[in-house]
Amino acid sequence: MQRFGLVRELVDPDVHARTVGRFREARIALPTFAQLTDPGLIPRGVREALAGIDPDAAHPLNLFRIHWFNDHRRTGLAAVPQHIVLPPSLTGVESPIVVALGDRFPLIRAHKVLAAYGCLAPQLATGRFDPTRQRAIWPSTGNYCRGGVAISRLMGCRGVAVLPEGMSRERFEWLEAWVTDRSDIVRTPGSESNVKEIYDECARLSADPDNVVFNQFSEFANHLIHYYATGAALERVFRAMADMNPRLRLCAFTAATGSAGTIAAGDYLKERFGSKVVAVEALECPTMLYNGFGEHHIQGIGDRHVPLIHNIMNVDLVVAVSDRATDRLDLLFNTAEGLAYLARRRGVDTSLLEALSSLGLSSLCNVLAAIKAAKYFGCGPDDAVVAVATDGAAMYTSERALTLAEYFPRGFDEVAAGEVFGEHILGATTDHLLEPTLIERERIFNLGYFTWVEQQGVSVDDFCARKKPEFWTAMREIVPVWDGMIDELNARTGVLDQL
């Protein structure tokens, strides 16, 4: 497991000592994986101190808000993670589509800050990253680099965002406000699907030993934090719903894969509820489905490769969703005309209409995949399909004008809203969908060879080890070890004792 970055010993005591010094001076404490999974375990003193802190401020205590249990104001704790339940009037299927809301996360209003923290914390606790001297490099096609830059700043170290130049203006504006030096935003050629170019830039940057790359596509900590924190959060949501309807079953979890961190929650849910794991990708770049390639607009789901941390052999269904659908639904859910149509013609509740702005493009993709999966599995009113909204529509305001110009140059009215609803929701079918056989899973698994063995130098043995279920279950033993080391780091700084 060492070979996979799953290090359980103190690697460099000097680095660790410098980290303790920095954290003591800057009053930084780290939450454990267990606390981010169950925030009820966060010490009372921290929770009380947090009450007066803006969730988007660069305050180190906000690290304790990197979980799914923030309430709607994002200042206090909710008993059940914030979520919406999409009814048949909005989805055209009988089964409830349940969506946990990622825009309740602090700092970046998106769930990727959880993955960034999950990748950085173990490296700090084991003395592998020196926040006083090294730069943290965050390669990303979406929000991960924003999460990485945010937590780097909270820890007083330099964070560098590496992302394609074609990502949304809102992302770049956010980054410009958060980096300490403009050169810490590195733009790579292309857009969403150009992950190879990001890898190339990281290889260049890592020639300097003071740059440490946190590669979300191969950091198993990304898988682990989602397995526990996202998995348990969705379990809590489902159990709260099942308390009201004891007949409710958890049918499936859908996740559009970028790094394939989030989809680890599907493994967690499958082990507890027997639910299906549904991996989703853009139809314009159908890598898992057709070994395909191409460009698309569903920001955050970078592709044309299979991440090292994707447990492909546990995938039950692969679904492709077109960016034509996600772009146009973004218009439907975020314009007065679209909302008026949904209220008047579909009878959708006002409170739900207001919540639709919590669905960014990849969230809409997850919802459409949930509708397709519900149709494919023949789900009824007692079969819930669960998904996450990774970020909200606010990240895509500038993109909306482009969608309008492309699809509705004469304006978006209620007739157009009806066309969009009819085509993409009522017209969603079970096309571009695969329930893979063993051979088909192996075909997708083997695609990863070209990235990881040929390009990135992973050994064939290590690559193949990931085919066995035991590989994924065995790695979980490391989480309590990391938590113990995080507790020890906090004990040495004494920061928590002063709260």
Ligand SMILES: Cc1ncc(COP(=O)(O)O)c(C=O)c1O
């Ligand atoms: C907006 C958005 N959606 C979806 C994803 C995919 O999540 P994951 O990387 O956990 O597969 C990302 C990842 O960056 C994202 O930023």
